Amino acid sequence: MPSSENKVAIVIGGSAGVGRAVVDALRARGYAVGVVARGRMRLDELEQIGVATYGADAGDAAQLDAATDHLADRLGRPDVWVNCAMATSFSAFKDTPAEDFERIIRTTLMGQVNGTRAALRHMIRGNIVNIGSGLAYRAVPLQSAYCAAKHAINGFTASVRSELIAEQSPIHLSLVQLPAMNTPQFDWARSRLSQQPQPAPPVYAPQVAADAVLRAIDTNARELFVGKSVLKLVFGQFLLPDHLDNRMSRDGISGQKSDRPAHGVQTGNLYEPVEYPTSAAGSYGKDAADSGVIVDADRARKAAFFGVPLLTLAAGVLLGQLGRSARQRRIAQDRPARLPRSFGDDTYPR
Secondary structure, eight states: OOOTTSOEEEEETOSSHHHHHHHHHHHHTTOEEEEEESOHHHHHHHHHTTOEEEEOOTTOHHHHHHHHHHHHHHHOSOSEEEEOOOOOEESOGGGSOHHHHHHHHHHHTHHHHHHHHHHHHHOSSEEEEEEEEGGGTSOOTTOHHHHHHHHHHHHHHHHHHHHHHHTTOSEEEEEEEEOEEOSTHHHHSEEOOSEEEOOOSSEEOHHHHHHHHHHHHHHTOSEEEESHHHHHHHHHHHHOHHHHHHHHHHHHHHTTEEEEEOOSOBOTTSSSOOOOOSOSOOSOGGGEESOOOEEEHHHHHHIIIIIHHHHHHHHHHHHHHHHHHHHHHHHHHHSOOOOOOOTTOOOSOO
16 A cells, blocks of 8 residues: 555546546646546556556446446546546537547546545545536537536536535535637547648647646636637637637637548447557647747636726726816916006907
């Protein structure tokens, strides 16, 4: 049994993409890391570099419980737990079979639900981080199931967080809302598009997501917004949802299609894992930024809804004062100089 002094982290969905970037970041900090995922090839690669693994479907509660029990016995009680298993399909809703929709919900939503339940069973204190998306606030076309799952994760996380606060639990529950990331998702997801799917610009490297997860752990943040695009989605949806509906009908569809032709339906990894290296990055690295803004969501909201009106008021007061000063100067310049008036002479103004 490992020493209780060891720092232990478990990552659900950590064999590739954002999860793999998080694994690397946690290992760099000295954590012993356990990973649950489906792809046996990628799990074997992780074992070779010292990561404890167990193969399971995060959407299946019984499988995930067995996997996390094994990892907790092997590594010790976790201090950090990150839920980031996901699946999606690039397809119009009318072309998405019911079983595909349900499978995406099962993996993307229920994977985090099952992961959080398992985390609370194993953890005494520490941090649980759920991985969300800017699409949890402003949905895009062609990914209706994924967007529905991410919206639901917001509500689920907020509910459980309130319960933990009521219990005065020393476990902190954070939500990290991500922008488009260059992950293998776009190389292996199920797709019915005429072109290969791509992350809609602007695109960020997976390390940006890992940095945000570490920030959430360090600060016990309630919620973090990552990337300027997430800020635009969140506040744009609040202010101009009708405008975004129409804009997404154009840019939201074209932005998810690359210039690479597709050859029929891309089966993807929806039901079975596909062979792919245990890599954080996908094939759109040339477009991905290596850094991005990471903002505390609560502070961002306060700045938007309190700071901006105050700045507007202050600017109005300042402009009013400047306007009055300018008018007074013009009046002074236009008024003739007062000269002495001779007796009986009404020529000069009084």
